[in-house]
Amino acid sequence: MQRLEFIVRRLLTSLFVLLGVSVITFAIARVVPNNAAAMYIGPKARQEDIDRVTKQLGLDKPLPVQYLIYMQELTRGDLGTSIATKRPVTRELTERLPATLELLLFGMFVATIIGIPLGVLSARSQGRFLDIIVRMISIVGVSMPAFFLGLILQIVFFRNLELLPLAGRVDADLRFTNPLTQITNFILLDSFLTGNWITLKDAFLHLILPGITLAAYPTGLIARMTRAAMLETLEQDYIRTARAYGIKQHVIIYLYALKNAISPTLTVLGLTFAFALTGTFFVEIIFNWPGLGLFTVRSLLSLDYPAIMGMTLFGATGYVAINLLVDITQTWVDPRISLR
Amino acid sequence: MTIPAITSLEVEPARTWRHVLSVVVRDPLSLASLVVIVVFILMAVFASQIAPYPDQGAGKTNAGNTMAPPSRDNLFGADKLGRDVLSRVIVGARSALIIPIFVVVFAVSLGAPLGALAGYKGGWVDEVIMRITDLFLAFPSLLLAMAIAFALGRGLDKAAIALIVSWWPWYTRIARGVAVGLRERYFIEAAQAAGVSDAIIIFRHILPNTISPILVQATVDMGTVILAMGGLAFLGLGTQPPAPDWGLMVSEGRTYMLNQWWIATSPGLAIFIVVLAFNLLGDTLRDIFDPRQYR
Numbered sequence A: 001m002q003r004l005e006f007i008v009r010r011l012l013t014s015l016f017v018l019l020g021v022s023v024i025t026f027a028i029a030r031v032v033p034n035n036a037a038a039m040y041i042g043p044k045a046r047q048e049d050i051d052r053v054t055k056q057l058g059l060d061k062p063l064p065v066q067y068l069i070y071m072q073e074l075t076r077g078d079l080g081t082s083i084a085t086k087r088p089v090t091r092e093l094t095e096r097l098p099a100t101l102e103l104l105l106f107g108m109f110v111a112t113i114i115g116i117p118l119g120v121l122s123a124r125s126q127g128r129f130l131d132i133i134v135r136m137i138s139i140v141g142v143s144m145p146a147f148f149l150g151l152i153l154q155i156v157f158f159r160n161l162e163l164l165p166l167a168g169r170v171d172a173d174l175r176f177t178n179p180l181t182q183i184t185n186f187i188l189l190d191s192f193l194t195g196n197w198i199t200l201k202d203a204f205l206h207l208i209l210p211g212i213t214l215a216a217y218p219t220g221l222i223a224r225m226t227r228a229a230m231l232e233t234l235e236q237d238y239i240r241t242a243r244a245y246g247i248k249q250h251v252i253i254y255l256y257a258l259k260n261a262i263s264p265t266l267t268v269l270g271l272t273f274a275f276a277l278t279g280t281f282f283v284e285i286i287f288n289w290p291g292l293g294l295f296t297v298r299s300l301l302s303l304d305y306p307a308i309m310g311m312t313l314f315g316a317t318g319y320v321a322i323n324l325l326v327d328i329t330q331t332w333v334d335p336r337i338s339l340r
Numbered sequence B: 001m002t003i004p005a006i007t008s009l010e011v012e013p014a015r016t017w018r019h020v021l022s023v024v025v026r027d028p029l030s031l032a033s034l035v036v037i038v039v040f041i042l043m044a045v046f047a048s049q050i051a052p053y054p055d056q057g058a059g060k061t062n063a064g065n066t067m068a069p070p071s072r073d074n075l076f077g078a079d080k081l082g083r084d085v086l087s088r089v090i091v092g093a094r095s096a097l098i099i100p101i102f103v104v105v106f107a108v109s110l111g112a113p114l115g116a117l118a119g120y121k122g123g124w125v126d127e128v129i130m131r132i133t134d135l136f137l138a139f140p141s142l143l144l145a146m147a148i149a150f151a152l153g154r155g156l157d158k159a160a161i162a163l164i165v166s167w168w169p170w171y172t173r174i175a176r177g178v179a180v181g182l183r184e185r186y187f188i189e190a191a192q193a194a195g196v197s198d199a200i201i202i203f204r205h206i207l208p209n210t211i212s213p214i215l216v217q218a219t220v221d222m223g224t225v226i227l228a229m230g231g232l233a234f235l236g237l238g239t240q241p242p243a244p245d246w247g248l249m250v251s252e253g254r255t256y257m258l259n260q261w262w263i264a265t266s267p268g269l270a271i272f273i274v275v276l277a278f279n280l281l282g283d284t285l286r287d288i289f290d291p292r293q294y295r
Helices: A002-031 A036-041 A047-056 A062-076 A089-124 A130-143 A146-160 A187-193 A195-232 A237-244 A251-286 A292-301 A307-332 A336-340 B017-026 B028-045 B056-059 B086-123 B125-139 B141-152 B156-182 B186-193 B197-234 B244-255 B262-289
Strands: none
Touching: A002 A036, A002 A307, A002 A336, A002 B125, A002 B141, A036 A047, A036 A195, A036 A307, A089 A130, A089 A187, A089 A251, A089 A292, A089 A307, A130 A195, A130 B197, A130 B262, A146 A195, A146 A251, A146 B197, A146 B244, A187 A195, A195 A251, A195 A307, A237 A251, A251 A292, A251 A307, A251 B141, A251 B197, A292 A307, A292 B141, A307 B141, B017 B028, B017 B262, B028 B086, B028 B262, B056 B086, B056 B156, B086 B125, B086 B197, B086 B244, B086 B262, B125 B156, B141 B156, B141 B197, B156 B197, B186 B197, B197 B244, B197 B262, B244 B262
16 A cells, blocks of 8 residues: 555645645746736736726735635636637637647657667667767757757758648648548547548648657657666666576567666656647747647737736646656556655 | 675775866867857857957848848848848857856855755755745746746846746755765764854855766756757847847747748857757766766
8 A cells, every 4th residue: 555655645745836836826926027917917008907907816915815816716727817819818728738738749759759769779889889879869859949940840841852841730721621520629639530531641740840849859858868777777686687597688678677767767757748848839839839839929929917827837737747647657667666 | 605896995086177177178079069168158258359240249230231141241141130140149149158157157056055054954944945946846947937037027137037046946956965965974073063153064064065066967957048048038038139149039030941041040050059068068077977877
C-alpha cells in the first residue's frame, strides 16, 4: 500500500502547489498592475467602467478579501470575460485546447521517438564519432529559437521544395469539398472516426512542420537525459553480470538497461512539457495554428488582460497536473520511488 | 580472496580556474564558443563604433532604401523602413545579449543567498524558503515571465524584471544543496564556536563554496535566458520599436520571410549562434565540475 500512500501524499502536495499558484496569479493579476481595473477593461476604459469593475472585483477592499472573491470566481470556473471577443475566457480556452493538444502530443511523440533512440545510440558509442554527432544534434536542438526554426522550415519545405503546406490546421477548400463533422475538435481523430480520409491526410500534412518545430527543443533534452541515464545504468553490477554470462550486447541494452534508464527520462518529460507549452506560443503564431498559443499572442497584442491571466492560470494548472501524472506513472515504472 | 579497491580515498581533482581554462582552451569547440561569446559581447559594448549606420541601428528610418537586398552598402540587406539590418543586429545585441547576462547575475544574487540561508539554518526557515521556490517553479518559466512582463506594462526593463522573478528559484535550490552539505563541516562549526555571526558565516564561508556549481548552472542557463528574452521580445513584451532587438527583428521580418528573407534571418541566426555558444561552453563546464552526471 506504499504506492497508494505515495499517490495520496503527492495529490495533497499538488493541491497545496495549486493554492500557491492561485496566490501568485492573483498577485500578478490584481496587485502588480498600477490600475488593475483599467487593465481589466482594456485600452478604452471609461471612468464609470473603472468604477463598476473596481466594485465588481472588490478592488477597493483589503487584499485578503479580494483574494477570497478571486478564489470564489475560480472555483466556479470563471476566469472573466475576454476583452477582445466578449466571451468567457474559460470557453475561449477550452474551445482552443484540442488544437493545441493535438500539436503538443504530436510534438512530444516525435521528440520521444527520436530523442530516446538518439540517446541510446549515443550511450552505446560513448566518446566515439556517433556520440559526438548526437551531442551536436541535441545541443543544436536546444539552441534553436522555435520562432526562427519555424520560418526556416517554411522556406525550405513550402517555398523551395513545395512539399508541405505553409500554415493552418487544414486546407481552407476542404471545408467545402469535404466538410468535417466535429466530434472532439481533434481534427485527426474526427476525420478518422468519420472516415474522412482526405481531411485526415491533409490535417496530418499540416501537422508535420509545426510538430517538428515544437519537437526540436524536447528532442535535444530527452536525448541528453537518456544518454546520461543509460551510461549510469550500464555501469551497474547486474549489467556486468549479464555481460559476463555472454548475453548479447543489444539484448543487454534494449532489454535490460533501457528499462531502468527510462525512469529519469520520464522525469524530464514534465519539464519538457513546460517548454513545449510555451513553445506553442511561437509555433502557433508562425503556422497560424488556431490554438491556445495563437489566442495568447493575439490577447497580448490586444491588451486582453483577463485572457492573459486566465491562460497563465490554465497553463500552470496543466503543468502541475502533468508533473503529478509523471510522478504517478513513475511508481509503476520504478516501484522504488514510492518507498522514499 | 579479492581485496576491494579503496575508493574513499580518491583525491578530488584540482578544479582551480586555471585548470578549467586549460580544459576549455584544449577543446576546440569550447574555445570557439568562448571566442564567439567574447566577440559578441565586445560587439554589443562597442556597437555605436562598429555599426556601419549607428543611427539606423538605433531606429532612424531611411525611406529610399526600403527592403533593399544584401549589397555592398547593406551587407545583410535593409528592413521595411530601409534600415541597415547589420547595424540593427549589432546594436540589438545590447538588449538581446547584455540584458540577459544582467538577468542571470541578478537572479543569482537574489537566489543564492536565500538558498545558502535555507540550507545553513534548516528548520522552518528552510521549509518556508523552499516551499516558496516550489510555487515559482510550478509555472512554466516563460509563461510566468510573460504574465509578469505584461502586468508590469511593456518594455525591456519590465521583461528583465519578469525574467529575474522567474529564474531566481533555480539558484536557491543549488545554493541550498551546497549549504546543507557544508553545515556539519568543521570549519563552519569552528566559526560558530568562535561566535561569528550567521550573516558573516553565510556570506564569507558558505556562499563562496556555491560559486562553482552556480557558475556552471548560470552558463548553461544563459542560453535559455537569451532564448526567453528573444521570445518575450518576439511577443512584443521586451524592447519596444523603433529600438532594435533580435527577437523583435525576427518578429518584424516574419511576414516578409518568404521573399525578403534577409530581414529575419540574420537576427535569428545571431540568437542561434550565441545560444549555441553558451550551451556548448556550459556543457564543457558541466563535464569538468560534475563528471558523474554527464560523461
